[in-house]
Amino acid sequence: MPVTGARFHSVSTTTMWRCGGLLRLTGGCVNQKIWRWRSNSACEKALQYKVGEKIHGFTIHQVTSIPELFLTAVKLSHDNTGAQYLHLAREDSNNLFSVQFRTTPMDSTGIPHILEHTVLCGSQKYPCRDPFFKMLNRSLSTFMNAFTASDYTLYPFSTQNPKDFQNLLSVYLDAAFFPCLRELDFWQEGWRLEHENPSDPQTPLLFKGVVFNEMKGAFTDNEKIFSVHLQNRLLPDHTYSVVSGGDPLCIPDLTWEQLKEFHATHYHPSNARFFTYGNFQLEQHLKQIHEEALSKFQTIETSTAVPAQKRWNKPKEYQISCGPDSLAADSSKQTTFSISFLLTEITNMFEAFTLNLLSSLLISGPNSPFYKSLIESGLGTDFSPNVGYNDCTREAYFSVGLQGIAEKDFETVKNIIDRTIDEVIEKGFENDRIEALLHKTEIQMKHQSSSFGLTLSLYIASCWNHDGDPVELLKLGNFVAQFRQCLMENPKFLQEKVKQYFKNNQHKLILSMKPDDKYYEKQTQMETEKLMQKIDSLSLNDKQQIYKKGLELRAQQSKPQDASCLPALKISDIEPTIPFTELDVALAGGEIPVQYCAQPTNGLVYFRAFSSLNTLPEELKPYVPLFCSVLTKMGSGILDYREQAQQIELKTGGMTVSPHVVPDDSHLDAYEQGVLFSSLCLDRNLPDMMHLWSEIFNNPCFEEEEHFKVLVKMSAQELSNGIPDSGHLYASIRASRTLTPVGDLQETFNGMDQVRLMKRIAEMTDIKPVLRKLPRIKKYLLNCDNMRCSVNATPQQIPQAGKVVENFIKNLSRSKKERKPVRPHVIEKPVHNESSGSTHVNGSQIIRKLITDPTFKPCQMKTHFLLPFPVNYIGECVRTVPYTDPDHASLKILARLMTAKFLHTEIREKGGAYGGGAKLSHNGIFTLYSYRDPNSIETLHSFGKAVDWAKSGKFTQQDINEAKLSVFSGVDAPVAPSDKGMDYFLCGRSDEMKQAHREQLLAVSHDKLVNVSNKFLGTGRSTHGLAILGPENAKIAKDPSWIIR
């Protein structure tokens, strides 16, 4: 259930670090009750509601069991306001709430986006500043955020604690329906004119504001520029022709009055859709929503509906420009080109389902017609942005094209697209490809993520927003059955759709984008003109007002904050102990440890293997990420890469390989290095999946040079496109490079060095020397010399899975002679188990071989990566102590405390950056960072001030308790059945160690916090590393202590 589309969202500093799709690292509280999942009492209870029943001001309209998703849907509406409500009862403790408003702006001032930010700044019942961010510290929420899409705004949260659910619901309802919307909030979050130095009226006036800067940052991303224009021009008649997030040049036209008016007409119950999910009682939710919000409103007529787009009678063509790709050497091949077609209304659900599948058939994987004709033409580096099916608008659209092409190749690309469509109409699709896609749908329904409620909320949001029935949308089984029926009755069913929607469709947009060296210069110039225009229209009195308001805002931001009006959990609401996960470790083939974890996986098996890199020669190391990314895509045994892709799609839910570097939990100078193989499949397909792995390990192909080139180009493009979104991560990796022995390897695998290496390889005229490295890496890696495996499956499936995995291991090759590790210092470290006091792991020992460097000396390094963006990404890193050290727990709480009580105000509210904060990683690196930051040197000063603040101990016991709650909401985040036991398998972290760490976290005191601030963070105490990604900077250029790259 992919959720796509251009979304602008406010990401809190904690979620920002969580949003990489990484697993949460510690155990949830589900596993002792695991077998109760089968009873599914929440669903059964919900089935007893009667249609027509009235509960707390609501009427029940429909009760439906949806067995394929293990849930019961209850549809209601609110009697007095017409507010719509959907409850999905499911035996899942991670309960979710969301409320969604249809917000359809008619200009690009970013009104819905600025409103989304501003309602979170205080409300009638909770008038303190920024209750949303404050609740992050008073709750055990597993998710809190807000999204502004093109035509709706959504406020979701989730938590496993019933009291917490009520608290958060109260804050969310009050924020959405009764916000203060103070003028100063609008100034801070939206835009304002303010003196560069607010306390000095002699300094120039500038545009400031959180959304203003956020959108400036967003438009440094060329893929985003392209996507936004595509939607604006394909649907030009109504709300989709404007930028809902805000165009930085239009944002300063928005007034505070307009904002308040927009709230009154859009954030009304009659324009709202409520959604709840999980195993908590529906009645309680209804009662609270009715009493605290809806009972205070009456129905209004809303006029937020989006009309259908008037269809064109001939195609349209546009050309736009963007900033140059900072990393590309060949500036003549930086053009993007695509053709897009307007399809059907997304509320036309079966048609939309069919077109979604059809789009996947056209563009996904090496067997798809557009991959063959466009990607393999070698004309570009990758598909154009937003390729495939897009359904975040009232009418869906399909887009296809290439990026990284030469301008002269436009016509060629266009002809290829037309020709491909003709060929598909003529030949259709292979049956196996259709089966593979339906199989994928089956796996998506069975795979449980730890945030299933959020996934569902986003899945139904667009269709429901246009009055489609969300319950029908969830009945995926019906769509699949109907689809099979259509194909059976008419074998040309899909070909006819291609003809109708692609060949004979005149609503077709041809869009191209090329880089302009002066793009950012021009943007800056236009911004300056806008600024001058604003300033010229100011009277003397206006100017005095601006100065006064700037001071007022600064004073308000610096005032001590009283959040006591907000509800909060207590430290005693944190569970003192964690339930343990039962694991079994057996030796396969007498030597390879295999960890088994029995879980309610809905009939899926998850297989992983870890293989050490210790014997790999140093000069091959930088190529490991590339090796990993192509290994399952180059063919193996008798299968060429197309056949292999087909088999992977037909038999598995995915097979991936990634480099994996794990710092040791008790020594900063030791780490484990290896590669992780991950995969999943339906129970019945496990032998086939393991056969595929077996062929990849024993007989991988590294011959197809052209195909290899294509894969390299695509991943290089993906890496460089990712920089605007992950700049702070690149800065942090770089800043910690010289602080621990593992830092250098992390830079090599995941840092800017890797981005540049990939870019270089992608531009080589002769790629053979690189290709020839792959079989060499294979020799050291794809054998069972230093390997371990893990299996997560249902208890019934585990004995069978054991046999299949044993068989796989027997067939693996072994090195004839023992290979010596490249680095001389290797420690053999047994992972804790029964003999060392662990009660939850049965069977054999896992022994990990760690690399260490006894002579390592951390040193300071400051790097400035020059990038042509108008914003900075900054990381400052400090080497501290490993996970098992009690100071680690104190530093973890301290990082949260500094973020919530100091850095958030300095970096975001005052500095105008999109985000900023502090973080302690498992590897013992303490990081201060900022994200999409208009400042650089000033931010580094703020980091220094934050450290002084921490050392001074000017925080209260309440502050500390809040930081602890916030840390525990991460520590206790739910873990999906597929990921249980992974800490033990990958990092050797047992539940006993986690329990010990938990007790250390709970024991953190004021003294300990001041103590670790002094001990580690002050200058001269530990070694610091710094890195900035951003534009040229005169001050840094003059300072010889900086390395500029």
Ligand SMILES: [Zn+2]
């Ligand atoms: Zn935002």
